[in-house]
Amino acid sequence: MDSRGIDSAGRVFSSATAMWAEELGPTATATASPAAEAEAAPAAAASDGGAGEAAAGDGKRKEWYSKAIAYWQGVEASTEGVLGGYGCVNDADVKGSDTFLRPLLAERFGTAKRHLVALDCGSGIGRVTKNLLLRHFNEVDLVEPVSHFLEAARENLTGCMNQGEDSHKAANFYCVPLQDFTPEEGRYDVIWVQWCIGQLPDDDFISFFNRAKVGLKPDGFFVLKENIAKNGFVLDKEDNSVTRSDPYFRELFKKCGLYIHSVKDQKELPKELFAVKMYALVTNQPKTQKNGKRRRPKNSPRMIRSRKMPTLSGLLRKLNCLVLYFYWLVSSSYDKLLQTQFCFIYIIF
Structure with missing residues (x-):
């Protein structure tokens, strides 16, 4: 880049x-x-x-x-801590993520009952798992390199696990950094990566997604939710993280062999914070028509264009022209010349 x-x-x-x-x-x-x-x-x-x-x-x-x-390791294991003192954005963040995720699940997996499994990467204290992923997935695995965050996640999620046939639970807790993590093959419907990929340099970014692709089911997908720089990148020397621009991310996606299925901006964040985007990433190129145009649904009616209705004055004008024409047919040659000139002036003005 x-x-x-x-x-x-x-x-x-x-x-x-x-x-x-x-x-x-x-x-x-x-x-x-x-x-x-x-x-x-x-x-x-x-x-x-x-x-x-x-x-x-x-x-x-x-x-x-x-x-x-x-x-x-020096940050408190709380919502306020993991969000950098902006715990107030939690509700807006979860709402935006839910709005983005729901239609993707319906489109990719349909309405048929299915045992869904997700992976929460850089899970921290389990905030995203608790408030979002457990609503939609039967099992959620968490991977987080900071040990006291992961222990807090275990405690926070203990009371959030529904038992029975339609259970929703946090299944596995992995205390492993993303650059060293390799998921179980074909286990996950969705791999969720939020506010953590900036810790990985570009080469480890690419290596991680190449390994993580193996963990997806055939119709599974990634969601990457991350801060976005206006231009180029911003290196934070305090925590060694990089905030990348949208073009920067798109170039990395290409190098990972990933395709953008959809993208959406997060709304309702404080103005002083970075913008945030959500990317749904798939391993196969989305199907499009050869001419690049979106296909119209078979049962979708075409637009019917309204026709301009004639006015009364217009109808009278045409009637007058017809009367003059018939009169011209039965008139003498001299009268025809005068009438022709009159009709021409009438039509023009």
């Missing part, structure tokens, strides 16, 4: 490639073009002392993730 970006200290980067090369070493160029790689090479060499060794890059990557984990 060649768009310019900034960090939380106001420093400007010429491209995402240059930023990742500095943060992680020269091998972290998943979204780079050849020109951007060439531009980033000097900065990358300087950033690790010119060594350019894989070991140095691995050390920087471990440092990247350990700093992020250390930050979140």
Whole structure:
């Protein structure tokens, strides 16, 4: 990705490639073009002392993730804590997610009774699982790298599990970072990824989704809900996360072999926060007509265009012309000449 970006200290980067090369070493160029790689090479060499060794890059990557984990380990395991002091957005967030998810479930899975399973990635204290996913799924697995968040999720979800034939429960709790997590093959109808993918550099982003695709059922899909930068990217140096722009995400989706099924903006968030988008991502390209136009439903009537009704004055005008025409037929040659001139003037004016 060649768009310019900034960090939380106001420093400007010429491209995402240059930023990742500095943060992680020269091998972290998943979204780079050849020109951007060439531009980033000097900065990358300087950033690790010119060594350019894989070991140095691995050390920087471990440092990247350990700093992020250390930050979140210092955050209170509460709604206010995991939402960065904006616990007030919880209701609007859940409402927006529910509005986005419901029609997708109906479209993809129909109304037939089916045992639905979801994976909540970066689940934190189980906020999304409790308020959203357990409404729609019989089982929800949670994956979260911060141990005290996951323990809070266990406690929060204990009283939310319905028993019986139509049970809804949190089934499994995995204390694993996303960059190391591989889901069970073919288990999930939906893999929900919200406000956590910014912790992954581009190459680990791509690697995660490639592994996670294996965990989807044949008609399953991803939902990615994330902050959106207006342009390029914003690097947060405090928690080592990256807020990407919409074009940045779309380029990464292509590299993951994912297609956007639908996208929607989250509404009713405080103006000082980043914009938020929800993407429904599928592994197969959505079917479209050859001409690119949407197909009209078979039983859908075409638009009937209204016809302009003639006015009374218009009808009288036509009648007068007919009378003059018949009179012209039975008149003398001199009279015909005068009448022809009169008819011409009448029609024009």
